[in-house]
Amino acid sequence: MNRLIIKMLVTCVLIGLVSVSTYAFSASEMRELSRSVFGQSLATSNPQVKDDDEQYRRDEKRIKDLLVASDLKGLMEFRRDIKDRWGTIKPKLYVSLASQVCFAFNSGHFEDAKYSIYARQCAKEILNREDDMSIDQELDMVGILMDDREYRSGVLDRGLWPKDWQERISYLLRLSNRIYKNYEQDFNIKSPPTPVVCVPAPNYRCGIRPEDVKRAGYQGQIHRSNKCE
Numbered sequence: 518m519n520r521l522i523i524k525m526l527v528t529c530v531l532i533g534l535v536s537v538s539t540y541a542f543s544a545s546e547m548r549e550l551s552r553s554v555f556g557q558s559l560a561t562s563n564p565q566v567k568d569d570d571e572q573y574r575r576d577e578k579r580i581k582d583l584l585v586a587s588d589l590k591g592l593m594e595f596r597r598d599i600k601d602r603w604g605t606i607k608p609k610l611y612v613s614l615a616s617q618v619c620f621a622f623n624s625g626h627f628e629d630a631k632y633s634i635y636a637r638q639c640a641k642e643i644l645n646r647e648d649d650m651s652i653d654q655e656l657d658m659v660g661i662l663m664d665d666r667e668y669r670s671g672v673l674d675r676g677l678w679p680k681d682w683q684e685r686i687s688y689l690l691r692l693s694n695r696i697y698k699n700y701e702q703d704f705n706i707k708s709p710p711t712p713v714v715c716v717p718a719p720n721y722r723c724g725i726r727p728e729d730v731k732r733a734g735y736q737g738q739i740h741r742s743n744k745c746e
Contacts, residue, residue, distance in 0.1 A: 573610060580617050589627045592618060593635060608649040615643050616654055623661050633667040644688050652696060659692050 576599060583592045596618045603611035622636035640661040643650065650658075662685050667673045673681075 569607065569610065573614070576614050577617065580614070580621055584621045584624065584626060587626050587628070589622075589629050589632055589635070592621055596639065608646065612643055612646055612649045612654060615639065616650075616657060619643065619658065619661055623664065630667075630670055630672045633664070633670065633672060636661055637664070637667065641688075647691075647695075652692075655692050655695065659688050662688055 576595075579595060580592070583595060596615065599611060599614050599618070603614065619636055619639040622632050622639055625632070640658040643658050644655065644662065647655070665678070668675055668678050
């Protein structure tokens with residue numbers, strides 16, 4: 518019963534979070550979001566990774582330029598372009614860039630009212646790549662998906678809303694379930710788990726269970742942390 522109550526509370530909190538409209542994100546905010554999601558840099562001693570990093574930065578700038586120019590058609594074409602280039606070979610990189618495109622669509626800086634439809638289509642496409650995105654990215658995309666401005670503005674017939682809402686809420690419930698499963702269900706605020714170790718890789722929260730991350734060095738970090746206690 519207690520676990521059911523916890524799960525219901527998580528869902529309620531999520532509904533509150535995604536109810537906050539993502540109406541306007543500046544280019545700098547979108548870049549900062551991308552940095553926090555994707556990691557500070559791809560650059561390493563590997564030339565290919567450096568090339569990827571440089572291309573990633575060029576793609577970021579392209580999104581900014583298209584948003585400043587209010588070029589909705591160009592943004593749609595660019596979304597298809599990055600999907601063709603990154604969608605298969607670098608899925609996590611693609612999700613990071615595509616998330617920025619979704620925020621650009623949802624910014625409202627376009628005369629064509631259909632931008633709201635494109636924002637929701639973009640978010641849904643990313644949400645269907647569940648294995649390639651972090652919980653934070655999923656929360657951002659669900660937030661965009663739950664915005665119903667295309668109905669409020671009359672772009673879509675309100676008669677379509679009930680069926681559309683059922684599909685959208687399913688993504689919210691999936692996110693709720695993912696968060697519920699990834700966090701300590703027996704958490705006691707008077708006895709918090711220790712240590713809270715950060716994973717030496719982007720896209721993972723501090724304190725995630727070791728069995729959820731197959732990455733060298735994580736267990737060693739926990740061991741070192743235990744020795745310091």
